[in-house]
Amino acid sequence: xxxxxxxxxxxxxxxxxxxxxxxxxxxxxxxxxxxxxxxxxxxxxxxxxxxxxxxxxxxxxxxxxxxxxxxxxxxxxxxxxxxxxxxxxxxxxxxxxxxxxxxxxxxxxxxxxxxxxxxxxxxxxxxxxxxxxxxxxxxxxxxxxxxxxxxxxxxxxxxxxxxxxxxxxxxxxxxxxxxxxxxxxxxxxxxxxxxxxxxxxxxxxxxxxxxxxxxxxxxxxxxxxxxxx
Amino acid sequence: xxxxxxxxxxxxxxxxxxxxxxxxxxxxxxxxxxxxxxxxxxxxxxxxxxxxxxxxxxxxxxxxxxxxxxxxxxxxxxxxxxxxxxxxxxxxxxxxxxxxxxxxxxxxxxxxxxxxxxxxxxxxxxxxxxxxxxxxxxxxxxxxxxxxxxxxxxxxxxxxxxxxxxxxxxxxxxxxxxxxxxxxxxxxxxxxxxxxxxxxxxxxxxxxxxxxxxxxxxxxxxxxxxxxxxxxxxxxxxxxxxxxxxxxxxxxxxxxxxxxxxxxxxxxxxxxxxxxxxxxxxxxxxxxxxxxxxxxxxxxxxxxxxxxxxxxxxxxxxxxxxxxxxxxxxxxxxxxxxxxxxxxxxxxxxxxxxxxxxxxxxxxxxxxxxxxxxxxx
Numbered sequence: 339x340x341x342x343x344x345x346x347x348x349x350x351x352x353x354x355x356x357x358x359x360x361x362x363x364x365x366x367x368x369x370x371x372x373x374x375x376x377x378x379x380x381x382x383x384x385x386x387x388x389x390x391x392x393x394x395x396x397x398x399x400x401x402x403x404x405x406x407x408x409x410x411x412x413x414x415x416x417x418x419x420x421x422x423x424x425x426x427x428x429x430x431x432x433x434x435x436x437x438x439x440x441x442x443x444x445x446x447x448x449x450x451x452x453x454x455x456x457x458x459x460x461x462x463x464x465x466x467x468x469x470x471x472x473x474x475x476x477x478x479x480x481x482x483x484x485x486x487x488x489x490x491x492x493x494x495x496x497x498x499x500x501x502x503x504x505x506x507x508x509x510x511x512x513x514x515x516x517x518x519x520x521x522x523x524x525x526x527x528x529x530x531x532x533x534x535x536x537x538x539x540x541x542x543x544x545x546x547x548x549x550x551x552x553x554x555x556x557x558x559x560x561x562x563x564x565x566x567x
Numbered sequence: 568x569x570x571x572x573x574x575x576x577x578x579x580x581x582x583x584x585x586x587x588x589x590x591x592x593x594x595x596x597x598x599x600x601x602x603x604x605x606x607x608x609x610x611x612x613x614x615x616x617x618x619x620x621x622x623x624x625x626x627x628x629x630x631x632x633x634x635x636x637x638x639x640x641x642x643x644x645x646x647x648x649x650x651x652x653x654x655x656x657x658x659x660x661x662x663x664x665x666x667x668x669x670x671x672x673x674x675x676x677x678x679x680x681x682x683x684x685x686x687x688x689x690x691x692x693x694x695x696x697x698x699x700x701x702x703x704x705x706x707x708x709x710x711x712x713x714x715x716x717x718x719x720x721x722x723x724x725x726x727x728x729x730x731x732x733x734x735x736x737x738x739x740x741x742x743x744x745x746x747x748x749x750x751x752x753x754x755x756x757x758x759x760x761x762x763x764x765x766x767x768x769x770x771x772x773x774x775x776x777x778x779x780x781x782x783x784x785x786x787x788x789x790x791x792x793x794x795x796x797x798x799x800x801x802x803x804x805x806x807x808x809x810x811x812x813x814x815x816x817x818x819x820x821x822x823x824x825x826x827x828x829x830x831x832x833x834x835x836x837x838x839x840x841x842x843x844x845x846x847x848x849x850x851x852x853x854x855x856x857x858x859x860x861x862x863x864x865x866x867x868x869x870x871x872x873x874x875x876x877x878x879x880x881x882x883x884x885x886x887x888x889x890x891x892x893x894x895x896x897x898x899x900x901x902x903x904x905x906x907x908x909x910x911x912x913x914x915x916x917x918x919x920x921x922x923x924x925x926x927x928x929x930x931x932x933x934x935x936x937x938x939x940x941x942x943x944x
Contacts, residue, residue: 390939395937395938396937396938415847415848419845419846419847422845423845428843428844430840430843434840434843436837436840437587437833438587439583439584439587443580443583447580448844448845449576450573450576450577450579451573451576451577451845452569452572453569453570453572453573454569454572454576455572456575456576459576495844
């Protein structure tokens, strides 16, 4: 897995319009591979925007992004999608599972466009659901799942294409302390399996956790200071 | 990337997505199939009727000559036959006797025709299927016919015509020439019109022109003209039905337009999630394409099938009165199925293609948005 380097990242929304808004300014940071990094900061500090840029979901207005030796800042959408699909797995704040589909089908979705035989995808999805102890819920519709179960399905979905990096936006926002610790345990387990984990959170349970290698504190779209925990 | 596998996986996902919205999609299929059903029924029926008329008229005389008096159809002297026979190219020529008879009991108009070779002799009739169906049971096997002077002639019903040619023979009553003249007081030596057969079909128009020169008070009508009139009448009636259906068509267009201009918030959110999960814009469009194809093709086939059953097995019960003549005696017959690839393609391109495009356009718009919108939803 390669290191991710951000250099002078700036992101402006609605540029040139009266409602122009600068979400990120002068972000320079390094994300180490096979470690857990936390973007820490209050609501509106720019964590989610930075996660989007890190995960190739959005392009910065200016600045450069390197994935290992390769600069990926201005790649066309097709290539960015390809990188996103193979390198990053996302866990969204609201989980964003597709309603009225089963947990198993939800986990399989990111793998469909790769064209693998469906049976192979299904086997891998079942394996992941079992790994996160929700195998027995595979055929349940996602709206019947509890918050913790839904999150584990979302994690399984993020890992279906075996990405090197897992990106999680406020993963504990809707969980109680017990389930939040459970999530951190899963993150630790993934890190042990060689994955890079990037989390945006303002939950002390997350950024104060032992296993977090690096915390990037943010406020008003800037990095306040950078230090290891 | 395995392209065939990608297509298969996305198609699978599309179908399971469609099943998730069973109620909504079933309603869509129902409206869609109904519109296809109406359009196809009109087209099937129009084509089959034209085909039927053509096959019936294939044995009709090449030229019919009518006499006009003050611009109206009048009885024609049989002496004209000799003049017509002298025209080169005319193979046979004979006078016909036919007219209409109003039957007060059934309130129907029948077509009465004299047959020179009528096999049953005087005071006998042969009936078309429609006439026999309409006769009150009390009449039995005798048909009382009111003559020109108000007295009745009691005719024995000897035979009923087969239903093969019912479209044109449904309201027909056949009798001897003598009975016909007696019933309507038609003097000897005149007929209703003359019928001619011409040896060479390419000479028909020349013969027709010569008739107008030799007999200026007559009007020749060629078979081709009759066929064209049939075609025009069926097309016009088909058009009338389409006009009546315009309400249903408008509803369908509004439905398609609604699809074309907007996605539901749920669909939009799902597209955002798929993009966020690594689906390309083309993957999303492919999914929506399959969705459009699945809905429209299924509805199209269902509509065509229902129309086929309606027209060829259900006697077109919905449009029969509008498309099959003006008589009280509607023919009751099974049409021969006529389906041409051209017609099916036209129906296909009028329904499936616009709908599929209407489904893709808004999805393309939604799918080209940045995937990070899902992070903020």
